[in-house]
Amino acid sequence: xxxxxxxxxxxxxxxxxxxxxxxxxxxxxxxxxxxxxxxxxxxxxxxxxxxxxxxxxxxxxxxxxxxxxxxxxxxxxxxxxxxxxxxxxxxxxxxxxxxxxxxxxxxxxxxxxxxxxxxxxxxxxxxxxxxxxxxxxxxxxxxxxxxxxxxxxxxxxxxxxxxxxxxxxxxxxxxxxxxxxxxxxxxxxxxxxxxxxxxxxxxxxxxxxxxxxxxxxxxxxxxxxxxxxxxxxxxxxxxxxxxxxxxxxxxxxxxxxxxxxxxxxxxxxxxxxxxxxxxxxxxxxxxxxxxxxxxxxxxxxxxxxxxxxxxxxxxxxxxxxxxxxxxxxxxxxxxxxxxxxxxxxxxxxxxxxxxxxxxxxxxxxxxxxxxxxxxxxxxxxxxxxxxxxxxxxxxxxxxxxxxxxxxxxxxxxxxxxxxxxxxxxxxxxxxxxxxxxxxxxxxxxx
Ligand code: GLU
Numbered sequence: 001x002x003x004x005x006x007x008x009x010x011x012x013x014x015x016x017x018x019x020x021x022x023x024x025x026x027x028x029x030x031x032x033x034x035x036x037x038x039x040x041x042x043x044x045x046x047x048x049x050x051x052x053x054x055x056x057x058x059x060x061x062x063x064x065x066x067x068x069x070x071x072x073x074x075x076x077x078x079x080x081x082x083x084x085x086x087x088x089x090x091x092x093x094x095x096x097x098x099x100x101x102x103x104x105x106x107x108x109x110x111x112x113x114x115x116x117x118x119x120x121x122x123x124x125x126x127x128x129x130x131x132x133x134x135x136x137x138x139x140x141x142x143x144x145x146x147x148x149x150x151x152x153x154x155x156x157x158x159x160x161x162x163x164x165x166x167x168x169x170x171x172x173x174x175x176x177x178x179x180x181x182x183x184x185x186x187x188x189x190x191x192x193x194x195x196x197x198x199x200x201x202x203x204x205x206x207x208x209x210x211x212x213x214x215x216x217x218x219x220x221x222x223x224x225x226x227x228x229x230x231x232x233x234x235x236x237x238x239x240x241x242x243x244x245x246x247x248x249x250x251x252x253x254x255x256x257x258x259x260x261x262x263x264x265x266x267x268x269x270x271x272x273x274x275x276x277x278x279x280x281x282x283x284x285x286x287x288x289x290x291x292x293x294x295x296x297x298x299x300x301x302x303x304x305x306x307x308x309x310x311x312x313x314x315x316x317x318x319x320x321x322x323x324x325x326x327x328x329x330x331x332x333x334x335x336x337x338x339x340x341x342x343x344x345x346x347x348x349x350x351x352x353x354x355x356x357x358x359x360x361x362x363x364x365x366x367x368x369x370x371x372x373x374x375x376x377x378x379x380x381x382x383x384x385x386x387x388x389x390x391x392x393x394x395x396x397x398x399x400x401x402x403x404x405x406x407x408x409x410x411x412x413x414x415x416x417x418x419x420x421x422x423x424x425x426x427x428x429x430x431x432x433x434x435x436x437x438x439x440x441x442x443x444x445x446x
Contacts, residue, residue: 003035096142165211271299362442390426
């Protein structure tokens with residue numbers, strides 16, 4: 001069986017970590033099985049959907065490396081949805097309802113007071129011809145509900161195991177609004193059938209929905225995909241992500257300097273039994289992916305963890321992969337510079353600070369008690385520094401100045417870089433050069 005999956009965003013906003021995780025799960029699963037990945041743009045809501053958001057979604061997915069094999073827009077497929085609605089109507093599974101939003105609200109309030117569940121009472125099924133005519137004469141347009149069977153729907157979920165939804169506890173879902181527009185439920189099923197989607201992978205907020213949608217699948221065809229509902233993504237403290245989604249959009253994370261592979265690594269690993277580690281390629285993430293590893297509890301998203309993974313990824317990233325980015329930041333220094341500082345950055349933009357340390361005039365930072373020591377160090381530094389200089393120079397200083405460990409090394413690091421921590425000093429000294437090093441050791445600006 002060829003696996004066919006789809007990621008189905010609505011172009012009503014930019015992608016954020018929550019929906020990217022769903023896209024990623026689909027992509028990893030498909031690519032691991034050598035299947036087909038479809039990007040479906042759920043733009044039946046013509047008022048809220050925009051081309052800009054659609055372009056943004058495609059740009060974000062491309063940036064993340066989540067390539068697709070085919071894409072289409074639901075807004076181009078209205079005739080197919082009309083045809084499906086016609087069949088459902090003919091089979092008595094789609095019925096017109098004339099209640100206004102207010103009337104439905106009142107009904108639900110009453111049910112609540114009576115201690116009943118707020119399930120639609122199907123009053124529309126009992127309307128007489130005259131009543132319908134009267135509503136139409138008033139100018140009311142019907143919305144259309146799918147008649148659920150009232151039975152319990154069962155399926156085996158790839159993440160949640162045996163699932164059941166008692167459809168008698170659900171309201172018959174509205175498939176078509178009063179203005180004739182389609183809600184998500186029917187178009188999604190029609191497309192999943194047309195495209196031969198084998199696995200529907202989405203968040204667990206769709207579980208109940210799946211109960212109803214399975215009945216729509218059954219009413220329209222023999223095709224039924226396998227479902228996988230992944231646990232929700234929550235903020236690191238367990239609170240919902242909803243309020244932070246703006247700052248967790250791909251546009252924002254990209255702007256903040258996060259690497260796509262760090263984002264994908266984190267989103268692929270959180271909530272699974274794997275350790276949270278960064279992977280150097282999407283291939284590696286794909287090879288390790290399995291639904292068996294996904295737990296049932298919510299996956300916690302941590303910005304700190306993302307930063308950590310971003311750093312770890314950069315520590316292993318070769319110069320060629322960051323060259324353009326460094327150039328766009330006006331960070332010079334080339335490969336030797338990157339290899340020296342990459343262990344000390346969490347984001348590529350951190351390189352700018354190290355570039356300043358190495359290539360911009362800076363006064364040596366020297367504590368009073370280290371002044372004499374630093375001058376002695378400047379005086380015995382050879383005029384030409386090589387890979388061996390640091391070892392030889394500090395050995396000599398140790399012997400002559402009677403300092404060792406931190407009191408030997410820290411004043412040198414501070415004088416040369418202005419910082420307490422940083423890259424390996426031997427190579428740093430080579431890149432800095434003897435003249436700058438001597439001047440900074442004397443407290444001069446160089
Ligand atoms: N457009 C729907 C959503 O974003 C798709 C859900 C699905 O995968 O079926 O929730």
